[in-house]
Amino acid sequence: MDHSRPDAALLFAARMIRLFCYGALSVVLVLYLAQLGLSAPLIGVLLTATLFGDAGISLAMTTTADRLGRRRMLVLGALLMAAAGLAFLLTKQPALLVLAAVVGVISPSGNEIGPFLAIEQAALAQLLPDRRRTHVLAWYNLTGSFATALGALIGGWLAQALQTHGMAALDAYRVVLAGYALGGVILTLLFLGLSPRVEAEPSAHPAPALRRFGLHRPQSRAIVLALSALYTLDAFAGGFVVQSLLAYWFHLRFGADPGQLGSLFFVANILAGLSALPAAWLAARIGLINTMVFTHLPANVLLCLTPLMPTLPLAITLTLLRFSVAQMDVPTRQSYTLAVVAPDERSAASGITNIARSIGAAASPLLSGLLLAQPALLNAPLVLAGGLKIVYDLLLYRRFRALKPPEETSPPPT
Numbered sequence: 001m002d003h004s005r006p007d008a009a010l011l012f013a014a015r016m017i018r019l020f021c022y023g024a025l026s027v028v029l030v031l032y033l034a035q036l037g038l039s040a041p042l043i044g045v046l047l048t049a050t051l052f053g054d055a056g057i058s059l060a061m062t063t064t065a066d067r068l069g070r071r072r073m074l075v076l077g078a079l080l081m082a083a084a085g086l087a088f089l090l091t092k093q094p095a096l097l098v099l100a101a102v103v104g105v106i107s108p109s110g111n112e113i114g115p116f117l118a119i120e121q122a123a124l125a126q127l128l129p130d131r132r133r134t135h136v137l138a139w140y141n142l143t144g145s146f147a148t149a150l151g152a153l154i155g156g157w158l159a160q161a162l163q164t165h166g167m168a169a170l171d172a173y174r175v176v177l178a179g180y181a182l183g184g185v186i187l188t189l190l191f192l193g194l195s196p197r198v199e200a201e202p203s204a205h206p207a208p209a210l211r212r213f214g215l216h217r218p219q220s221r222a223i224v225l226a227l228s229a230l231y232t233l234d235a236f237a238g239g240f241v242v243q244s245l246l247a248y249w250f251h252l253r254f255g256a257d258p259g260q261l262g263s264l265f266f267v268a269n270i271l272a273g274l275s276a277l278p279a280a281w282l283a284a285r286i287g288l289i290n291t292m293v294f295t296h297l298p299a300n301v302l303l304c305l306t307p308l309m310p311t312l313p314l315a316i317t318l319t320l321l322r323f324s325v326a327q328m329d330v331p332t333r334q335s336y337t338l339a340v341v342a343p344d345e346r347s348a349a350s351g352i353t354n355i356a357r358s359i360g361a362a363a364s365p366l367l368s369g370l371l372l373a374q375p376a377l378l379n380a381p382l383v384l385a386g387g388l389k390i391v392y393d394l395l396l397y398r399r400f401r402a403l404k405p406p407e408e409t410s411p412p413p414t
Contacts, residue, residue, distance in 0.1 A: 004127035007198050008136070011120050014074075014190045015140060016147040018081075018116060021183035022107035023151025024176050028159050029106075032173035036092050046094075046101050053102030054113050055355050061115040062351020063214030066200040066344045070119050073347075074191040077115045081105040082184025089177045105184075112144065113358075118350035123198035125338045125346055130407035134283050134335040138276040141331050145273030149266070155179075200344035214348025220341040223403070224349050227337060230396050231353050232360035237388035239364030240381040241303065245372070246319075252378060254312040264316055268323040279328035287408050288336040292329040293397045297390060299326035304386035307379035339405030 033043050057080070065073040084104020091097060100106070105114040124140065125133050155176050162172035215221045241249075247265065250256040256264075283291040302322040309315040334350070341349040368381040 004197060006193075007195055008124060008127055010190050010193055011124055011198075012140065012143060014116070014187050015120065015144050017183055017186055017190070019112065019144045019147035020151035020154075021081075021180045022111065022113070023148035023153075024155025024158075025107060025151075025180045027152050027156040028173045028176045031159075032088075032170070032177065033097075035170040035173060038094060038097075042094055046098055049098050050101040050106050050113075054105060055358055057103070057105070058113075058115045058118070058351055059355050062118040062354075063348040065115070065119045065347040065351075066122070066214060070123050070198050070200070070347060071191055071194045071196075073115055074119055074194070075188055077105060077119075078184050078187035078191055080184075081114065081187065082181050085177055085181030085184055089174055089181060111148075112354075115351065118354055119347045121334055121338060121350050122200075122346035123194075125335075126198060126201065126343065130339065130405065131284070133338065133407070134288065134331055135280040137335050138280040138331040141276045141327075141334075142273050145269060145276075149269060149273075200346070214351075215341070215345050217342055217345065220345050220349065223340050224337075224352055226399055227349075228353050228356035230392055230399070231333075232356045233395075234389060234392040235357040235360035236364050237385045237392065239361040240368040240385040240388075242361075242365055242368075245365060245368050245381065248372060249378070249382065250312070250315070252372065253307075254315065256312060260312075264319065268320055271320060271324040272327040275324055275326075275328045276331050279330075279332055282328070283332050283335070288332045288339070288405055289397065289400050289403075291332045292336070293393045295325045295328040297393050300386045300389040300393065302386075303389070304383055307382050336400075336405060339407070340403055 030043060030047075033046065038046070061073045061077060081104065084100050084106045087100035087104060088097060088106065091100075107113040121137065121140070124136060128136055159169075159172045159176055162175060163169055167175075215224060247256075247261045250261060250264070279291060279295065282295070286294070299322045302318050303326075306315050306318045306322070309318060337349055337353050338346045371377045371380045371384075
């Protein structure tokens with residue numbers, strides 16, 4: 001493993017810097033656009049353009065990365081991130097901002113976006129033995145979660161401190177945007193330092209005409225198609241209870257104030273991040289699919305039970321219990337997706353399934369908002385989310401319980 005450590009360290013550093021920038025930007029982006037004079041509907045259009053633009057670019061880059069070069073695509077993505085930050089910093093024209101949102105890499109939510117996640121995970125899987133893959137991906141997710149939280153904290157307080165000391169709000173937000181663009185430049189330098197070891201293993205690559213979205217094996221296409229459909233269902237269900245909507249539900253149901261909600265979700269996200277580590281330990285003992293399903297099912301039952309709680313403390317208790325296990329399927333899901341396709345299809349498989357999740361999560365927040373507006377249907381988003389996720393778990397187990405990753409079919413090393 002010693003020869004792989006420099007590349008792995010660069011990939012982890014890139015993950016932390018990028019998620020720090022995403023977290024910082026997520027706090028001020030909408031405030032900045034409002035200060036520029038954009039209307040709420042136009043801001044909505046711009047954020048939607050960001051989602052679909054990044055999905056299109058990610059699909060194009062991740063499905064060709066294994067063939068054209070993972071390092072090359074990562075560098076291109078970093079340059080697009082820097083360019084988007086500069087464009088948002090330098091122009092006030094709505095048309096140019098929309099263009100920058102479509103072509104560049106901008107994260108309005110603080111979550112991972114763009115081609116980086118899929119390609120970095122494929123590169124890490126290339127560097128690691130199969131039996132170490134899930135463990136390292138667990139740490140990869142944990143560092144990203146903490147970096148996002150730290151970025152949001154520092155981005156918000158930096159903008160606030162600059163305004164307190166006399167800087168105009170618009171200029172204070174521009175400081176954060178400048179940091180975002182600088183983050184793209186730093187990522188470019190980090191990715192240029194990667195060695196050829198991160199690239200797909202040399203093999204008898206089929207002719208490009210035989211590749212469909214970067215997948216050349218018919219069995220891989222069938223697997224990725226089935227996983228994408230299931231992950232879309234899971235993400236659609238999760239969209240009913242994204243953090244902002246869940247916070248709003250707590251406010252409507254129990255009158256929770258912003259301070260209580262902030263404390264709740266700070267603790268919840270720390271628990272979610274820490275849950276990645278025991279997930280790797282558990283997967284080594286009972287398997288990836290079993291870990292994904294048997295930790296996700298209890299979390300979804302807890303979600304369905306939360307609306308039945310008569311008091312705020314009981315509802316908070318169930319929510320924290322749910323967060324402590326609800327994310328254990330994330331590193332195991334990522335590891336499984338990388339394991340069941342050929343090494344030179346990993347970037348494409350990860351990219352396609354990630355994009356499927358993004359598309360699945362796009363529609364349900366709108367539906368959840370409509371339900372929350374009806375007092376009689378206030379609890380429906382939580383019940384729908386939990387119920388649909390239970391269906392996802394059962395379908396996933398039925399379809400993939402017999403398809404084992406290599407580390408679960410080969411004997412352990414002596």
